[in-house]
Amino acid sequence: MHIHTTKSDGTYSVRDVFEKAKKEGVEAIAITDHDTVGAVEEAESVCAEYGIEFIPGIELSAMHGSKEVHIVGLYMDRHDKDFRETLNYLQKKRMERNEKIVKKLKDNGVSVDYDELFEMTENINTAGRLHLARLLIKKKAVANIKEAFNKYLGEGKAAYVAKIKMTVPECVAMVRKNKGIPVLAHPSKLGADEMIETWAKQGLMGVEAFHPDHRFEDSEKFLKIAEKCDLLVSGGSDSHGGAKDYTDIGTVKLPYSYFEKIKKAAGKKV
Ligand SMILES: [Zn+2]
Numbered sequence: 001m002h003i004h005t006t007k008s009d010g011t012y013s014v015r016d017v018f019e020k021a022k023k024e025g026v027e028a029i030a031i032t033d034h035d036t037v038g039a040v041e042e043a044e045s046v047c048a049e050y051g052i053e054f055i056p057g058i059e060l061s062a063m064h065g066s067k068e069v070h071i072v073g074l075y076m077d078r079h080d081k082d083f084r085e086t087l088n089y090l091q092k093k094r095m096e097r098n099e100k101i102v103k104k105l106k107d108n109g110v111s112v113d114y115d116e117l118f119e120m121t122e123n124i125n126t127a128g129r130l131h132l133a134r135l136l137i138k139k140k141a142v143a144n145i146k147e148a149f150n151k152y153l154g155e156g157k158a159a160y161v162a163k164i165k166m167t168v169p170e171c172v173a174m175v176r177k178n179k180g181i182p183v184l185a186h187p188s189k190l191g192a193d194e195m196i197e198t199w200a201k202q203g204l205m206g207v208e209a210f211h212p213d214h215r216f217e218d219s220e221k222f223l224k225i226a227e228k229c230d231l232l233v234s235g236g237s238d239s240h241g242g243a244k245d246y247t248d249i250g251t252v253k254l255p256y257s258y259f260e261k262i263k264k265a266a267g268k269k270v
């Protein structure tokens with residue numbers, strides 16, 4: 001219920017995603033690219049071919065204090081006009097951010113051309129830090145993705161630029177307005193457990209209990225929090241293809257019963 005494609009910062013095409021999911025025996029998948037539903041149309045047209053149920057999704061970023069919070073929206077309606085306008089705005093902001101990062105990299109002695117970033121992505125509107133990290137590797141400025149983030153791109157590092165600041169309630173409201181299901185992504189990475197109850201009261205509908213970054217104890221903890229706050233349980237591999245190799249499709253699966261509850265909440269027949 002959480003997969004990225006080449007339409008954002010994943011390395012799998014839509015077909016690669018379905019091929020891989022089929023091989024792993026996954027029954028349903030959600031594609032949740034950052035700030036774009038660019039992969040949804042193709043996924044909708046090919047899913048039947050693979051016999052896999054497809055959920056149109058998105059991953060949005062909000063800020064909580066200095067922390068970046070990711071909200072996955074499931075069952076998003078890509079035709080909704082307001083939603084499309086907001087996405088266009090977010091993509092514009094994303095490009096401005098990339099320009100700022102490129103400038104900061106230059107200030108730090110790493111010569112990166114904005115045009116080179118174009119070559120790293122299928123969709124420049126959704127280029128982000130992972131693309132920049134790959135570019136830094138290509139230019140031999142760093143050895144790997146981890147070093148790119150630790151040295152330059154990560155929070156508080158030399159070339160870090162914060163993303164635009166939607167608040168969590170704003171982000172949740174945007175998904176709800178579209179009749180989607182807003183889910184708090186990878187909460188262990190965030191470390192703001194105490195906020196989950198508040199966000200739930202503000203409209204958050206689910207939390208990812210299953211994620212490659214979660215140890216068994218983390219999953220147990222978030223399952224408990226979900227129960228306490230009456231939240232749906234979600235999760236998935238958060239696959240970015242081969243870019244982050246410990247999170248390939250099929251590495252983290254969500255029990256089907258949790259998926260059925262999400263589906264029901266979205267008003268779909270189970
Ligand atoms: Zn995320």
Ligand SMILES: [Zn+2]
Nearest residue numbers: 002004059238
């Ligand atoms: Zn993600």
